[in-house]
Amino acid sequence: MPPDLWALYALMLESRLFEEAVASLWHDGLISGEMHLGTGEEAIVAGVVAHLREGDAMALDHRGTAALLMRGVDPALILRELLGHPDGLCGGMGGHMHLFSKEHLAASSGIVGAEGPAAVGFALSAQVLRPGAIAVAFFGEGAMNQGMLMESLNLASAWNLPVVFVCKDDGWAITTHSARVTGGDLTDRARGLGVQAAEVDGRDVSAVWEACRPAIERARSGGGPAFLRARCVHLEGHFLGFQLLRMVREPLREMPRIAVPLTGAFLHPGGAGLRERLAGLRTVLEAVLATLRDPRRDPANDPVRRARAALHLEEARLEELEAQVKEALNDVLAATLVEAPA
Amino acid sequence: MPPDLWALYALMLESRLFEEAVASLWHDGLISGEMHLGTGEEAIVAGVVAHLREGDAMALDHRGTAALLMRGVDPALILRELLGHPDGLCGGMGGHMHLFSKEHLAASSGIVGAEGPAAVGFALSAQVLRPGAIAVAFFGEGAMNQGMLMESLNLASAWNLPVVFVCKDDGWAITTHSARVTGGDLTDRARGLGVQAAEVDGRDVSAVWEACRPAIERARSGGGPAFLRARCVHLEGHFLGFQLLRMVREPLREMPRIAVPLTGAFLHPGGAGLRERLAGLRTVLEAVLATLRDPRRDPANDPVRRARAALHLEEARLEELEAQVKEALNDVLAATLVEAPA
Amino acid sequence: MKTMFFTQAIDDALAQSMADDPRVILFGEDIPLMRRNLLVRFGPERVRGTPISESTFLGAGVAAAMTGLRPVVEVYMVDFLGVAMDALLNHAAKVKAFSGGKWTAPLVVRAPCGGGYGDGGQHEQSLWGWLAHIPELTILVPSTPADAGGLMLAALQHDGPVIFLEHKLLSETWLEFLGSGARRTVQFDVPAAGAKGAVPSKWRPLPIGKAILRRAGDDVMIVSVGVGVHRAQAAAQTLEAEGISAGVLDLRTVSPLDKPAICEAVAHTGRLLVVDEDYESFGLSGELAAVVLEAGISCSYARVCTQTTLPYARQLEDQSLPNQQRICASVRQLLQEQ
Amino acid sequence: MKTMFFTQAIDDALAQSMADDPRVILFGEDIPLMRRNLLVRFGPERVRGTPISESTFLGAGVAAAMTGLRPVVEVYMVDFLGVAMDALLNHAAKVKAFSGGKWTAPLVVRAPCGGGYGDGGQHEQSLWGWLAHIPELTILVPSTPADAGGLMLAALQHDGPVIFLEHKLLSETWLEFLGSGARRTVQFDVPAAGAKGAVPSKWRPLPIGKAILRRAGDDVMIVSVGVGVHRAQAAAQTLEAEGISAGVLDLRTVSPLDKPAICEAVAHTGRLLVVDEDYESFGLSGELAAVVLEAGISCSYARVCTQTTLPYARQLEDQSLPNQQRICASVRQLLQEQ
Numbered sequence A, B: 001m002p003p004d005l006w007a008l009y010a011l012m013l014e015s016r017l018f019e020e021a022v023a024s025l026w027h028d029g030l031i032s033g034e035m036h037l038g039t040g041e042e043a044i045v046a047g048v049v050a051h052l053r054e055g056d057a058m059a060l061d062h063r064g065t066a067a068l069l070m071r072g073v074d075p076a077l078i079l080r081e082l083l084g085h086p087d088g089l090c091g092g093m094g095g096h097m098h099l100f101s102k103e104h105l106a107a108s109s110g111i112v113g114a115e116g117p118a119a120v121g122f123a124l125s126a127q128v129l130r131p132g133a134i135a136v137a138f139f140g141e142g143a144m145n146q147g148m149l150m151e152s153l154n155l156a157s158a159w160n161l162p163v164v165f166v167c168k169d170d171g172w173a174i175t176t177h178s179a180r181v182t183g184g185d186l187t188d189r190a191r192g193l194g195v196q197a198a199e200v201d202g203r204d205v206s207a208v209w210e211a212c213r214p215a216i217e218r219a220r221s222g223g224g225p226a227f228l229r230a231r232c233v234h235l236e237g238h239f240l241g242f243q244l245l246r247m248v249r250e251p252l253r254e255m256p257r258i259a260v261p262l263t264g265a266f267l268h269p270g271g272a273g274l275r276e277r278l279a280g281l282r283t284v285l286e287a288v289l290a291t292l293r294d295p296r297r298d299p300a301n302d303p304v305r306r307a308r309a310a311l312h313l314e315e316a317r318l319e320e321l322e323a324q325v326k327e328a329l330n331d332v333l334a335a336t337l338v339e340a341p342a
Numbered sequence C, D: 001m002k003t004m005f006f007t008q009a010i011d012d013a014l015a016q017s018m019a020d021d022p023r024v025i026l027f028g029e030d031i032p033l034m035r036r037n038l039l040v041r042f043g044p045e046r047v048r049g050t051p052i053s054e055s056t057f058l059g060a061g062v063a064a065a066m067t068g069l070r071p072v073v074e075v076y077m078v079d080f081l082g083v084a085m086d087a088l089l090n091h092a093a094k095v096k097a098f099s100g101g102k103w104t105a106p107l108v109v110r111a112p113c114g115g116g117y118g119d120g121g122q123h124e125q126s127l128w129g130w131l132a133h134i135p136e137l138t139i140l141v142p143s144t145p146a147d148a149g150g151l152m153l154a155a156l157q158h159d160g161p162v163i164f165l166e167h168k169l170l171s172e173t174w175l176e177f178l179g180s181g182a183r184r185t186v187q188f189d190v191p192a193a194g195a196k197g198a199v200p201s202k203w204r205p206l207p208i209g210k211a212i213l214r215r216a217g218d219d220v221m222i223v224s225v226g227v228g229v230h231r232a233q234a235a236a237q238t239l240e241a242e243g244i245s246a247g248v249l250d251l252r253t254v255s256p257l258d259k260p261a262i263c264e265a266v267a268h269t270g271r272l273l274v275v276d277e278d279y280e281s282f283g284l285s286g287e288l289a290a291v292v293l294e295a296g297i298s299c300s301y302a303r304v305c306t307q308t309t310l311p312y313a314r315q316l317e318d319q320s321l322p323n324q325q326r327i328c329a330s331v332r333q334l335l336q337e338q
């Protein structure tokens, strides 16, 4: 059975448009605190979530919105939560890093790596109470260095739990290039913990869907855990207002704020020799340059565009679908924002 | 350069006799609390410690006595510590699981896995302050499932730290057969964390010495961390008075205490069906049977005997050496026990 | 009348719950052998051994509790919660709030605690007052077999995370396993009434958050939990001979505190002595001071607690733990002050 | 006179220390970019980025401190210490005792703390009273740039583990990074005197364990730390208009407490109000009650603290944090009682 690309595209598009609306509300100051979007990882989330059934559970990280939407949580409830309404998904108590839906057996956490233990616990319940059901964990490649996540892979293997660990590998943990602080290979690491592992291009929703199907089927039928590493790019950087992206997008405003004190410190007497200072400077510049050469600029990195391109021959159907998704979202926005507090 | 087996044997013998004396003091009630011996793992400790130099540091687990003795800590100080004297190694504040010697840059911990972060910290100091110095971590295979230990391997790799991780693999974590709760292969796991890894027969002191030499040399010269997995057998089980060993050694006294309530519970109405009950019983029996078929009974598992066998042709020298070690120990015991509190 | 040892009572209550409720499962390191009597009755699916991965199996307990199970997660000692604190601080304790009150994590964390058998400072901590700082965690510290069983049953029926602390000095099983290892050559100062005692023929849940007055008294009220309760009772007996009437209130639940019982008992005597094996500062003893002051009760106050890392040497250890002598001295001092 | 922002002052004091003492090194997640000005001056060997492995890099900090370095280990938020608590509870705090007083771990743990910008309950905790329960940890919570820099210097010279908490609402850097992300559309209730202020031209260590009286008062003494100090000062001003004279004592060090200063201040007013952004129960507010009772000071007492998991919604959050309104109401109540 091939993937239903139309359905997958619809999931991704809904999520993308929703998160773009969230971004604009955040910029308008209607949403407080940090805001991590899932834009860019939609193919991974859609490709996995499309396989889920009633009774399956999800452990989510700080980018949980896309997975919840695709799993069928009412977008209005999420939106109201992000806006801090008392009738939001979590009564305004959770916010975007702590979105919970008991009905969908889905829990988020802002603690990097905590998705591991959570998914293992969900999978344990499934194993004991709901045979055939599974749990999924979504997390980044940075989280793979968090001890409890590694422990989780091992425990899932030891208990032969029905859980699929999905590593959304964008190569970055905030401003840290993960390769610089990660030893070995993550896929080998999962295998060294006794978990079957596979890699896939996380920008290609069909590929993700296909890659995770056998893993999910095996987990459902008692074959134990799996690890899927899917590479992607986060289109908005780590979170909204991300400093590195700001430097690229508004260099005239941002650069002096960074560069002036940096130059002062670089030239300040007392401290390391020139060689070490230059090495330090290189580290900073590399992070900035990595952003400049940002793969975000490459349309091939946008999973929504890629899926759309694959469907573009049926233009009428595409337009209809898109209009439908947009209208639904607009309805939600209109209904919610009317009553937003000043 | 081949290993100096005489020197290694002396290290092992000193440790063995010291720990046997400790065991007898413990049985006499002069030492309180838990008491984990290193008897059986001496070849691993000696084979590694013999390579250490001034400025090298050691992070030890709950079986730290052997490593401290071999590193040159005054046995009288350790003994007085175990007896709780105010002039013991740690002023009577540490006890056997928390032996510290600042002079030798050696610290123990009763927290399984904590040797990982400790060794990484020691290695960081070495890298920055004492180039050419290294750190060693000793821990069991059970500890390899503790998140912070896995993290440590990764951090050591990321920072290219001069640290050698020594896994003393006896296959058991107290009453748990580690293979049952460990996914994958530990050596692969270390590699998946970016650390060079090797395996060796931990009952053969020369083999350990040879296996860890290149690792230590590489670490000293900036080549980064290494992982050494060495299999061994703990001759006294997990700790003194270990229940599973007691059952084997004093079956008439111990068996009924275990078997009577066990049978009662097995036959108790309410609970699982017979099949699950039998599976439960099998788990208990397997642990007991593993002890009965205990590899401890095989002299090949005793590293001290094995080293001795390799030296037995020079009998006179052997006897002289052994007499010397015994005498030194007896002096320590005599001097300390005279003043022991009632 | 049936009597039981302390740990036996807990395991018995657990067995009763497991027979009644198939959602109750146990896991932790060495649990198959430590709880072997439950294993052979309820099977390996419900009584599981874990790797040495506390943060994961405790975190998994939280999630399993959210999705229909009633896990009893055992850690080897409360001290080792250090490696797994995130599961309690940021997950178990937060589920209810984050879900807007719609979801809870009814798990029981069972952990041996306390000192007095020479294991040293990383293995003999109490930490109940520390854990109680975190909102939404219920902390139970029984001092008798009957309370231990009854509170375990209550914990299993409670709709949120419960930490159930089992004092090793009261536990024949743990003392044997860790302290004596079957030698007859060591003795510990075990409070007899805590180690073994009468238990009901069928377990019923005891109310969470209810203290019990172990001994009435007019001059001073000694408030404590766990082994401290027995030390306080022994001290009260000694003090009686000196004509001092000391009451003893056993909190049983550290969080939530039984504020009415505390206030009533202290108001009656006008003097409060807190006996707490946990660390002195920023813990139970302070909270009790706040509770009485908030209630507008004026009283004289003292505390006998553990002030430092517990020493390994038995003699030093005995002096560091709240003992009868320190309690008596503190009561006499309190009475002199006025 | 020089003025600085709060975080700028800390980093400046750090730079001074790093220039003076080559043993001082920094590490933590994203530290190369977060402390880029120190990186380009002191080089990548002394300013290091870590993987997301808090338990290891914090534990490594302890061991590095034992063997000659003076590490400043940064965690992203104090909340995340949950995953690394073992390093503090069972290692940093125990080295001195276990080594018989011969060895110490002079490390500084630097962590942003506190709420007020809408990040929710896993990211806005204070936890200073929780950490202070552990003997041998020094806990610093500055409320002004001058104190922040001076206490960082003191921390680096202290011969044991220090937790240095940097309130995010006072930190222009953290608020910008986490809260506003450079948008101009959000505002936070930042206490101006805490966010920016006069600093000495050269940093000198401030004494650890010394409180400072921010405002004298006769009717009630408000004792607080961090942002709470500023809220208390604002409240005291409001109350002044009503004829109520409220003093404000800024503890600056949560552990060890400046008991003489506390007792003196409370004895003078006979009324103690604790304002604490950390959780109410089993924490700082309780310990302060115990300190005054132990000293035999009779006073009326109240506390305005965070009682529950902090809500995400800004309005709910504002009501949960100790705010001016709650403080004023509590003071009025205290004055009515007598």
Ligand SMILES: Cc1ncc(C[n+]2csc(CCOP(=O)(O)OP(=O)(O)O)c2C)c(N)n1
Binding pocket: A062, A063, A110, A111, A112, A113, A139, A140, A141, A142, A143, A144, A168, A170, A171, A172, A173, A174, A238, D029, D052, D054, D076, D080, D083
């Ligand atoms: C335990 C913990 N440590 C640190 C953080 C701060 N933090 C939040 S997101 C993040 C980076 C995560 O990187 P990754 O796992 O790759 O996910 P990504 O953001 O790239 O999707 C960090 C370090 C945290 N939230 N929790």
Ligand SMILES: Cc1ncc(C[n+]2csc(CCOP(=O)(O)OP(=O)(O)O)c2C)c(N)n1
Binding pocket: B062, B063, B110, B111, B112, B113, B139, B140, B141, B142, B143, B144, B168, B170, B172, B173, B174, B238, C029, C052, C054, C076, C080, C083
């Ligand atoms: C964090 C932590 N969890 C659990 C324990 C209890 N414990 C002490 S030793 C041990 C087994 C260790 O097994 P292994 O690492 O293989 O070492 P071995 O005893 O076999 O030498 C356990 C579980 C502990 N001390 N610390």
Ligand SMILES: [Mg+2]
Binding pocket: A140, A141, A142, A168, A169, A170, A171, A172, A173, A174
């Ligand atoms: Mg990433």
Ligand SMILES: [Mg+2]
Binding pocket: B140, B141, B142, B168, B169, B170, B171, B172, B173, B174
């Ligand atoms: Mg082992």
